[in-house]
Amino acid sequence: MSKLPPSDLSLIEPTLKTYANTPGSLIAILQATQEAYGYLPMDVMEHIAQKTNTPIATIVGVATFYAQFRLEPVGKNLIMLCQGTACHVNSSELISKAITDELGIEDGQTTEDGLFSLEHVACLGCCSLSPVMMINGQTYGRLTPDKARKVIRSIAAASKEGDEQA
Amino acid sequence: MRVVIGEGSCGIAAGAGGVHAKLEELFAQSNPTDAELGITGCNGMCFLEPIVDVYDNKGELHRLVKVQEKDAQAIYDAVVANDLSLVDTLAITAEDEAFLNKQTRVALRDCGVIDPESIDDYLAHEGYAAITKILTTGMSQEDVIQQIDIAGLRGRGGAGFSTAFKWRAARDSKGDQKYLICNADEGDPGAFMDRAVIEGDPHSLIEGMLIGAYSIGASEGIVYVRAEYPLAIVRLTKAIEDATERGYLGNNICGSDFSFTLRIKAGAGAFVCGEETALIESLEGKRGMPRLKPPFPAQAGYWLKPSNINNVETYANVAWIINNGGEAFAAMGTKDSKGTKVFALSGKIARGGLVEVPMGTTLREVIYGIGGGIRDNKEFKAVQLGGPSGGCVPASKLDTVIDYNELAATGAIMGSGGMVVMDESTCMASMARFFLDFTAKESCGKCVHCRMGTKRMLEILDRIVAGEGQEGDVEKLEDLCYAIKDGALCGLGQTAPNPVLTTIRYFRDELEAHIAEHRCPAGECQALISYSINKDVCVGCTACARQCPVHAISGSPKQPHEIDQTICIKCGNCKTACRFGAVVVA
Ligand SMILES: Cc1cc2nc3c(=O)[nH]c(=O)nc-3n(C[C@H](O)[C@H](O)[C@H](O)COP(=O)(O)O)c2cc1C
Numbered sequence: 001m002s003k004l005p006p007s008d009l010s011l012i013e014p015t016l017k018t019y020a021n022t023p024g025s026l027i028a029i030l031q032a033t034q035e036a037y038g039y040l041p042m043d044v045m046e047h048i049a050q051k052t053n054t055p056i057a058t059i060v061g062v063a064t065f066y067a068q069f070r071l072e073p074v075g076k077n078l079i080m081l082c083q084g085t086a087c088h089v090n091s092s093e094l095i096s097k098a099i100t101d102e103l104g105i106e107d108g109q110t111t112e113d114g115l116f117s118l119e120h121v122a123c124l125g126c127c128s129l130s131p132v133m134m135i136n137g138q139t140y141g142r143l144t145p146d147k148a149r150k151v152i153r154s155i156a157a158a159s160k161e162g163d164e165q166a
Numbered sequence: 167m168r169v170v171i172g173e174g175s176c177g178i179a180a181g182a183g184g185v186h187a188k189l190e191e192l193f194a195q196s197n198p199t200d201a202e203l204g205i206t207g208c209n210g211m212c213f214l215e216p217i218v219d220v221y222d223n224k225g226e227l228h229r230l231v232k233v234q235e236k237d238a239q240a241i242y243d244a245v246v247a248n249d250l251s252l253v254d255t256l257a258i259t260a261e262d263e264a265f266l267n268k269q270t271r272v273a274l275r276d277c278g279v280i281d282p283e284s285i286d287d288y289l290a291h292e293g294y295a296a297i298t299k300i301l302t303t304g305m306s307q308e309d310v311i312q313q314i315d316i317a318g319l320r321g322r323g324g325a326g327f328s329t330a331f332k333w334r335a336a337r338d339s340k341g342d343q344k345y346l347i348c349n350a351d352e353g354d355p356g357a358f359m360d361r362a363v364i365e366g367d368p369h370s371l372i373e374g375m376l377i378g379a380y381s382i383g384a385s386e387g388i389v390y391v392r393a394e395y396p397l398a399i400v401r402l403t404k405a406i407e408d409a410t411e412r413g414y415l416g417n418n419i420c421g422s423d424f425s426f427t428l429r430i431k432a433g434a435g436a437f438v439c440g441e442e443t444a445l446i447e448s449l450e451g452k453r454g455m456p457r458l459k460p461p462f463p464a465q466a467g468y469w470l471k472p473s474n475i476n477n478v479e480t481y482a483n484v485a486w487i488i489n490n491g492g493e494a495f496a497a498m499g500t501k502d503s504k505g506t507k508v509f510a511l512s513g514k515i516a517r518g519g520l521v522e523v524p525m526g527t528t529l530r531e532v533i534y535g536i537g538g539g540i541r542d543n544k545e546f547k548a549v550q551l552g553g554p555s556g557g558c559v560p561a562s563k564l565d566t567v568i569d570y571n572e573l574a575a576t577g578a579i580m581g582s583g584g585m586v587v588m589d590e591s592t593c594m595a596s597m598a599r600f601f602l603d604f605t606a607k608e609s610c611g612k613c614v615h616c617r618m619g620t621k622r623m624l625e626i627l628d629r630i631v632a633g634e635g636q637e638g639d640v641e642k643l644e645d646l647c648y649a650i651k652d653g654a655l656c657g658l659g660q661t662a663p664n665p666v667l668t669t670i671r672y673f674r675d676e677l678e679a680h681i682a683e684h685r686c687p688a689g690e691c692q693a694l695i696s697y698s699i700n701k702d703v704c705v706g707c708t709a710c711a712r713q714c715p716v717h718a719i720s721g722s723p724k725q726p727h728e729i730d731q732t733i734c735i736k737c738g739n740c741k742t743a744c745r746f747g748a749v750v751v752a
Pocket of ligand 1: 352478
């Protein structure tokens with residue numbers, strides 16, 4: 001991985017202030033960090049360690065324990081593919097293959113153009129619509145490999161268009 | 167008239183938000199009859215989403231189902247004309263109505279009925295009546311616990327422990343500060359009961375927690391909600407704010423000297439954090455690794471203070487019990503399992519959704535009577551209960567009744583309520599592998615037996631579904647199962663072998679077919695199957711060839727096609743693409 005520029009530590013100051021006197025807030029702090037930066041940059045975690053007087057090992061230990069936390073930046077569009085039982089029974093495996101086939105990325109990877117990341121997630125709880133994926137908060141249900149491809153293509157097209165306008 | 171749109175997250179996923187926006191736009195332009203637009207939570211009929219309930223001027227309900235954005239205009243016109251027969255094509259069928267009519271709703275009593283974002287709507291439905299009664303009529307802690315005891319309420323989170331027993335233990339435990347915690351981690355992949363309660367009726371959870379807190383003497387409560395449920399967190403946050411504003415949370419509730427505050431803690435994605443002691447570790451901001459018991463949470467829980475943890479559904483029953491009396495609850499169910507249980511019915515079922523039935527109902531009644539049986543006229547094969555801690559119950563056991571002990575006797579468990587139905591095309595070896603893959607990933611790593619044992623089991627199951635199983639693999643799996651059960655500290659490891667044990671018990675033939683004959687009887691395991699085209703059925707539409715990512719399918723239009731087995735990667739695209747059922751798996 002290429003070296004990332006240093007993070008803007010001021011983004012996390014309000015959070016550190018909010019939780020300054022509340023013991024047991026590490027997870028909440030990391031959640032706010034991810035919200036602010038999109039992932040947990042190493043230098044920000046070091047900063048949190050210093051400010052909260054917590055060993056960096058404890059912080060990285062918590063960050064790596066929970067599935068929600070990411071240690072690397074994600075693509076513009078995050079595809080969360082449900083791995084629940086109902087989705088498994090309704091062939092989510094084929095959807096996973098279709099996405100990999102379409103974008104050339106597997107679980108946990110990001111496309112080279114930074115447009116998409118794929119994450120296998122635990123049950124999203126929309127079992128009656130299985131198989132399901134969620135992209136940018138929007139749920140797409142009753143997927144077929146074909147439908148999944150179409151969704152991704154239309155998002156890719158929209159993202160590119162947005163970029164051109166910007 | 168009132169037009170109410172079902173907006174649980176599954177309804178929204180199915181498109182309810184778009185329908186709502188469209189209706190809002192139409193009514194904003196012109197609303198000659200003063201019709202009201204509102205929302206409600208999930209009524210459980212997920213297979214009919216998006217659902218719009220129209221209450222006419224007589225208060226009668228007209229339920230419209232599978233509503234699309236394009237139907238909004240017709241609904242608007244019907245409401246304005248005060249003639250709902252205009253949208254008869256959208257009306258629910260009598261057959262589908264049976265799905266709800268055959269249920270008994272206690273925990274879900276208000277879900278899909280009230281507006282979850284309105285405390286006034288909750289109050290109009292006996293809301294906060296139970297806690298008001300307790301605090302204003304001078305019911306003692308023991309009086310309340312007594313009702314829960316008479317009700318026979320057992321924990322709905324999986325283990326089925328007596329709620330009254332836990333509350334008494336926490337009450338009797340000495341401490342200057344006690345905590346009441348709600349487990350809304352809902353980790354079983356295939357369960358969404360708790361989400362529906364929080365999204366559809368958050369105040370019923372708050373009221374249940376208030377009653378629990380009063381009974382044990384807790385002044386602080388925490389709801390631990392899994393991170394994947396953003397809408398539940400939004401609705402519960404609003405409900406807590408509203409309840410605080412109205413004086414149902416905070417100091418001196420209902421003018422008494424009972425005070426209780428409630429806050430939400432969002433989980434960060436770890437199945438093991440559903441285990442109560444791991445949950446407490448996580449609440450304290452640490453890695454969610456289970457603690458050794460005893461001491462139990464009732465003695466030393468959150469920050470080592472006496473704490474009580476219950477599941478969402480458990481709390482959702484509590485206000486009903488106080489309002490209706492413990493006996494009314496105990497009148498439903500079996501000798502050891504009282505009241506009702508909510509199940510999340512999914513998989514290859516015709517009518518999937520949330521189902522609440524009295525204990526003592528048979529699995530057959532739930533799956534066939536309510537769920538409408540198997541989709542696409544296929545054969546029932548098994549039903550998975552209890553997720554990664556449970557097991558698969560085969561067709562021969564369909565008349566088992568829903569009861570903690572009866573279900574445990576099948577090798578499965580009551581569990582928290584996941585009920586995933588499988589048909590003849592589901593491979594049981596692959597299913598067992600699916601769960602072991604889950605538990606191996608979710609094992610926190612504290613106990614060697616769980617950490618290494620689940621991994622070894624997964625390796626064996628991996629090779630079985632790949633057609634590389636070895637003689638003796640089933641026996642090896644069994645050995646590992648018992649070793650892990652004995653060697654694990656918490657319920658995750660102790661129950662992780664259950665899916666495999668039930669598969670061995672009921673579907674050993676299928677495992678052996680993979681191992682000895684390199685055959686997957688269900689036609690699911692990729693390494694063991696091949697795709698071909700039935701020349702007599704193929705019409706040569708070329709749909710399959712166009713979908714084949716490796717161009718393994720050849721043939722001229724209108725002529726039967728053929729698959730080149732040396733190129734085929736068995737992705738199954740052709741089978742999905744074929745509308746004539748000409749692609750066969752062998
Ligand atoms: C690995 C594991 C996961 C669990 N997950 C949940 C869960 O998601 N929700 C839940 O309510 N209970 C879960 N439990 C059960 C809890 O440990 C605990 O028994 C329960 O929250 C107690 O509440 P109840 O008595 O109301 O059922 C889990 C247990 C284990 C061992």
